[in-house]
Amino acid sequence: MRHSNASRKRICERHLQLLTELSRALGEKDRYTQAHGYRVARYAMRLATRLGFGHREVWDVGIGGLFHDVGKLALSDQIFTNRETRLPAELKREVRCHPLIGAALLKDIDYLEPVVDLVLFHHEREDGKGYPFGLTGREIPPGAKIISISDCFDAVTTDRPYQKRKSIRAAFEILRNGCRRYFCEDYVETFIEEIEENGIELENGTDPLLADELIRSATAGAGTM
Ligand SMILES: [Fe+2]
Known part of the structure; x- marks a missing residue:
C-alpha cells in the first residue's frame, strides 16, 4: 500500500512514540537501562558530531543510542534481578538476542532504515568476536561503533546493580x-577528547525532551523524502 508523505510522517511519529513507551516499560523492569539509553544517545551524538557526521547521521545515532537496548524488554525478569557479574550460560544466550529483537521492533519504521543496523550491530566487535553475527571492523557501520563506545563508557562510569x-x-x-579488539581506535581517541573537553553526562539521564527532539528531527525529514 502506498502512503502519502503526510501519512508516512504520522505513521513514523506514532511508531517512534510507541518505542518511547516501550522504553518506559523497560524502565519499569530495569530502571538502570532507561537512564542508560538517554546517556548513550547523548554520548553517541556528541561523538558523531565531533567526528564530523552530517545532521541526519547525528540523529540516527541519537535514536540508535536511545533505543539500542529496547530489545531487552523481551528478556526474562531473572536477567534484571541477577546480582552476579557473570550470567549463567542460558541467560547469556538470551541476552545475546536483544539486538535482534530491538532491530525487529525498529525495522518497519519508514525513514529509520540506517538506525535498524545500529541497534542490530551495537554488540559487534572490531575483531569479529562480537554478537549476533561476528562481523569484523570493516563490516560494522560507523554509527554502531559509536554506540558501542558510548555504551561501554556509560556502563563503566555509572553504578549498576552488580557493579x-x-x-x-x-x-x-x-x-x-x-582498541582493535572491541573498538575502533580513532573513534576511542576522539571520544576521550570529547569527554576531556566537555565532561560526562548527568547521572539521571532520563530526558523526555531528548526523545521528543529526536522524534521531531526524524519526522521533519519524513515529510520531504
Ligand atoms: Fe545492548
Whole structure:
C-alpha cells in the first residue's frame, strides 16, 4: 500500500512514540537501562558530531543510542534481578538476542532504515568476536561503533546493580585497552577528547525532551523524502 508523505510522517511519529513507551516499560523492569539509553544517545551524538557526521547521521545515532537496548524488554525478569557479574550460560544466550529483537521492533519504521543496523550491530566487535553475527571492523557501520563506545563508557562510569562505577580515567583505560579488539581506535581517541573537553553526562539521564527532539528531527525529514 502506498502512503502519502503526510501519512508516512504520522505513521513514523506514532511508531517512534510507541518505542518511547516501550522504553518506559523497560524502565519499569530495569530502571538502570532507561537512564542508560538517554546517556548513550547523548554520548553517541556528541561523538558523531565531533567526528564530523552530517545532521541526519547525528540523529540516527541519537535514536540508535536511545533505543539500542529496547530489545531487552523481551528478556526474562531473572536477567534484571541477577546480582552476579557473570550470567549463567542460558541467560547469556538470551541476552545475546536483544539486538535482534530491538532491530525487529525498529525495522518497519519508514525513514529509520540506517538506525535498524545500529541497534542490530551495537554488540559487534572490531575483531569479529562480537554478537549476533561476528562481523569484523570493516563490516560494522560507523554509527554502531559509536554506540558501542558510548555504551561501554556509560556502563563503566555509572553504578549498576552488580557493579560499582569506575573513575573516568579507568574508563578511558578500558576503552584504550579495548582498541582493535572491541573498538575502533580513532573513534576511542576522539571520544576521550570529547569527554576531556566537555565532561560526562548527568547521572539521571532520563530526558523526555531528548526523545521528543529526536522524534521531531526524524519526522521533519519524513515529510520531504
Ligand atoms: Fe545492548
